[in-house]
Amino acid sequence: MGRSLEDLIIFILKRFLQLLPVLLGVIVLTFLVTHVAAIDPCPRWYQKASLAVINHCKAQFALPLWTQFWNYFTQLLSGNWGTSPLGVPVYPVISAAFPATLELVLTSMFLMIFIGIPLGVIAAQFAGRWGDHLVRVLYLSGWSIPTYVGAIIAAVFLAPFLGLPTSGEYSAPPPFPQVTHMSVVDAIIALNFPYTIDALSHLILPAGVLAFIEMGNATRMTRSAMLEVLPLEYVKSARMKGLSNFVVLYKHALRNALITATTVLGVTAGGLLAGTVVIEEVFGWPGIGAYAFAVLGGGGRPDFDGAIAVVVVFAIGVVVANLIADILYGVLDPRVEWR
Amino acid sequence: MTQPVLSIEHLSIDYEVGAGVFHAVSDVSLVVPPGRVVGIVGETGCGKSTLAQAIPRLLPEPPAHYRSGKIIFQGTDLIPVPRGKLPQVRGTGIGMIFQEPLNSLNPAFRVFDQIAEAIQMRHWREEGILPVFHPGPTPFDYTHRPLPEPVDVLSRPVVPGNAKAAVAKKVRTRSDFRKEVLEYLRLVRINDPETILDLYPHELSGGMRQRIMIAMALSGKPALLIADEPTSALDVTIQAQVLTLMKELIDEVQASILYISHDLGVVAETADDLGVMYAGQLVEFGPVAEIFEAPRHPYTKSLLRSIPTRYKSDWPMPTIPGAVPNLSRLPRGCRFHPRCSLAKPICAQDPGPVLRVIEARAGSSSSHQASCHFAEEVASLP
């Protein structure tokens, strides 16, 4: 029926192949936005740089479009992502910042799954009653709070109340090497217990805010998928086996509802990544989000090469998240043929 | 005299929805004696499915509302049972086969897991790990009808509530379950059970799925099996296969069965007793042969007559004029009188005798009843 291991490999390879045109499109679109649509960008991008740099930039923009694209494309592929106006190469900065962002995003995704999905189940179980209304107000609030408001509230008002730190990854520079650039993982690798706790306490607030704000999608999707599944006959037939309500809900119904809910993973990944721009800035988290805020935001330090790199990295992040969601869907739903 | 497995007394169920109250089931009484198959027929919207789902309390209870009556299963009324205790009745007490083979198996689990789960539940209840529904004052007599050839899986151990400790708790491995599931798959005549075990429901045909549904319901060894249109969604030849399987199992299993269908042909082939429902009421009840030979309610009579067995040259086919009444606005008096060809003025005033079926004994004429003022006349009409 097409669900052997080879089929799975082919299935994943196929998804990878389908990814390529989208990636190419991402690169082209980024080029269009940064090179073609830009109106006299050099002075703006290189505000604080020397005149020589600006002139070099202007010369670059004067080249024919194809040459510009070719230069840009080869640069991207070769890993030579340019340097900032202050002469710092972009690639090492981003590769160091990426794991930190990944850590933040994965943690909030974890929170989202283990809090948001059960909330969705509860809402569906009490659909139309107070439990449902409460959950909906909760996730719609998260939805309606701008990320920065959430972050500021957490940092300014909530953090002192809970006694949590609001800036950086550690309270003091760690005495161990940062192998993975993920604060908690590094601390665990170094078997440094106090630093692990310290890293966790730094992580929990930004991840929590991010999770709360982006939880809406997951909860809502779970809720509506559950509402769709609950009246079906197989839920009744599960009840007719004499199973308890809990087993019926969380084993039989949720298993099927989750299949639908995985599709939301891609969208959520986009939201989470966008959220990091503000969250990392507010909480001083050394990730790509903060970097993006710096190079793209109005008040920061404009950096042409850095901007391109950031946009491409974010887009690839979303594409990969979509790929994972797609594969997950195929694995979770036995009806999908791996061909 | 044996105690009935199920007796429903004056059961009325309403749906309270935004626009009004729908009297889905009104004052229905019926009895399922041990080892007998009771059929219920009726058209769409006559309340037969509501009745079927009401017995194990599967109806979602805010819109559905048990207005009055009792559902006495093995001597205990199920209506006051709190929701949390209902799993004790389901599966091992009452089993159910649903109509849509497409939807009644969980698409995300393999056949094995789904049947094994039901078996696990039964074991846990037999071994006292999970609470057992109190079977009532008189234990059910399982030797009512001798088995033609005892089948091992079906020798149902009777577990009274106080004998929990007597049964040794046994650790079962996956292969034990496999063996047991295989036995049930063979019971429903599946040719290649080893392969079927590891498949997902969507990989099976409709007929196969319905067999598995039946195996699943039987694996709980229920005292009462409710079959809600088990063959209606299947193709004709597949329906015949499943139907004959059902009938073979009826003989083997000795469970009491409530068989719901809209197809007179199907109930004629399976049921011992037959109830006919119209607009939420049970209008006629009795041994199936008597109802088919001499129906006593005009509705049953015209239903039997509209079974189409004619050719074009015999046009027109007899029909029942008008349409089924809306369950929120039922006519006064007999609910069938606006469409009845025999209606007299009294029919518009007085609904006629309500059936008080306590126990239908096969062969006794008193067990054949109809809710009609002119039942005797109808029976004597050609």
Place this chain on the structure above:
Amino acid sequence: MTGPPLLETEGVAKFFPIVRTVADIVTGRRARAIHAVDGVSITVRAGETVGLIGESGSGKTTLGWVVARLHEATSGAIRFEGRDILALEGAELRYWRHNIQVVFQDPVGSLDPRLTVWQIVGEPLQAQNQMQRWFAVHEPRRIRRDYRIASRKEHKRLTREFQDAVHPKAAARRKLTDDYHNGVAERAKLLEADRERWTDEYQIAVRPSRGGTPPIPAAERQRRHAELQARVRDRTTRAKAEEKRLGVEYRAALKQTSQIPPVPPPERQRLHDEYRAALKRGLPPPVIPKIPKPPRIDREMIRAKVQEALPLVGLMPEILDQYPHEFSGGGRQRISLARALIVNPKLIVLDEPTSALDVAVQAQILNRLIELQRERGIAYILITHNVAAVRFVADRVAVMYLGQIVELGPVRQVLERPVHPYTKALLAALPVADVRRRRTRFRIGGDIPTLIDPKPGCRFAPRCPFVEEGCRTTDPALLPRPGAPDHQVACLRAEEVADISPAELLETRPSPAGSTGGAPAAAAPSVS
């Protein structure tokens, strides 16, 4: 019922290709297809009902849709009143659609929930009004265009004739070449025809005739098969020899042509003048019919027409402004029927019109269908799995299994004396409302198999209780039964199994309901 054929299909097939994915191409999996309808030939005459009966997956609905041009046929031909309708496209197709209307199975889904009854029923009226106006304008144009094309053809023909006349040698050579090629093609056709005829003869021969002659033993059968093969081989050799002879003759004749003298100049001039004159005369100009352009239909007219049409299907005319959800299943199906009737079609495809309805309502609708047919002489194609409906409405019935017709004939003959094992199975499977005859076993096992790239051989063979070796390899042709030309069966053992009644596919036992409750029934078959 006799009359000119209204609709004829010839070997119609509809395959739904399974999309080849990238992985398929990489792994070299060839394109597969679902053979929903596979070579169906059927005729519907004016005013008659043909029932198509079969289970899910039999392709009956697909066939109905192909006939109504809602699916495009993969191959085959469909003629409506002698005209090839598969060639119709665009506006011409839309204009033609008033001839065939469809009533769909799903009474809920087939009515747009956002439109009122008059809008739904009036929709075909409005569309066809537009198309009639289009036709009034375009038909004369089409005739003129056809005339222009014909004139051009005539011009070409005259030129060719003139050239042949002035260059007799070249003309003769060309004629010889054409004749040679035609001759070769014709002989190939004859060979193919002979081969086919002998194969059919063989099939009929191995199928013993009715009246108790014992079945032909396997040895005899093999002998006949060998004989057939020898005959075909022999015939092929002969055909090859003949082809060679033709070639020799052709080359000899070609040599002869060099002796043809050229045309003298005066003669040439005369021919040229004649040619000129003929060109000038040309074809007679076409008669361009004056098609009155109907006025654009407006809201009130549609409403009036719909109001007239509703009583035909037993609906009150007052329901014009109601919405579909206000009706029960039967009411909705009546609206569907009114929508089909309103443009006065010659044929209505009824796709499971009553399957979603209760028996009583079903009977009302079926009665009305027959009444309408008697009043208006509409032909029906009734697609259903419901034997009772077909029995009551149809004149002829075609039993379909996995995309093919297995039995076709007058309804009484097919339903009372079915020949094909599948028809028997279908009839035996019907539950009977007879308490005294309860069935215990049904001898048709197995499931309905998939339609993806079916293997050769009879498609019912895997489930057939009368199967033999040949059934699994030879495709049975739909052949008339001896003595009953309008009763056709596609079964290799048709005459052997003809007398087996459907009831023999069952085992029955007396009713336990009649006896007292405790008695055990006949021993149930053993487990597994």
Place this chain on the structure above:
Amino acid sequence: MAATPLKVRRHRRGSGGTPPRPVGRSVWRSVRGLYRVMRANPLTFIGFLLVAIILILALIVIVDPALIVPYGAAQNTGVYKQPPTLLQWPPSIQHPFGTDQGGLDIYSEVMLALPLDLGIGIGIAAFALIAGGALGLIAGFWDQPRTLGGALSVVIMRTTDVFLAFPSLVLALAIVASIGRGVWAAILAIMITWWPYYVRLVRGETLAVKHLPYVTAARAAGVRDTRILTRHVLRNVLEPVVVYFTLDIGTVLVTFSTISFVGAGIPFPGKVPEWGSMMSFYQQNYVLSTYWWYITFPAIAIFMSALAFSLLGDGLRDVLDPRTRRALAESSSFHEPPAEVPQPAATPDAAEAEEEEIEEEAREAGVAA
């Protein structure tokens, strides 16, 4: 929200030859209908009320700000109608949201920003709805492979995929960075990133509707494609899309304010205040744990307006989506009865005799005797 049950009733009553009912009764019925909806779905009702209030406030500010904005009506001229006397003052009776160091009354600023923020939210969502919706309709309706429409459909969908790969905030920032700061840049940036969701949604719905039997029936009747598209497909696609649109207005609002906050939007203080840039300005220049009111009130304004639309949209979705509707019906005595019970007729009218009811029933069923 009240539309569905009311519509059902109106058509039922106004048809079948029954005389029209007195107006009073129908008003009473709509009130009762509204009450039922509210009871069944209080959140949606609250959302509806909030949206109504916000829209009215915005309208007042547009027509004559002086009615509710005491201190800022003539702000863009630099002259205050009534300059605040207290600077950097926490909320009080004269200044319910407090004042800032520059002498701005925060209440007035928040109110003045209302039409702009709301207009941007609704406008951008509407643009996305129309542009994305049109593309989605085309991509969904003409999707046969190996035709012109099919090729177009593939192009549309691939482009959509590419746009969907960018988190809208990030792409918007990149656009703002490359074409410069300002309100138009920010608006353009969101517009460009917003439409792909609608393409996906509308295409999905179109594909679902396109294969329904009534569309095939229209084809069988000889109706042309474009007419099928407008008459059958568009109408039936509209409902879920409008629901999504309602839900989306809040999201656009929040995203726009985030872009402003990050510093890519409208400068503050400037000609017209905007919530996001207001907060950005205060957050960068003041210690918020002391001057908490600077940021609290604009934040509440964004939150309330986004929440209002979200509540309304989320609720509407439940009411209109047939899949969730059925489940809701089973669990909360809402709208539709379970499958077995036939569609509800009108509320039974006690005044009418039952016999009359039956006759009407027969008429409504449309079955001639």
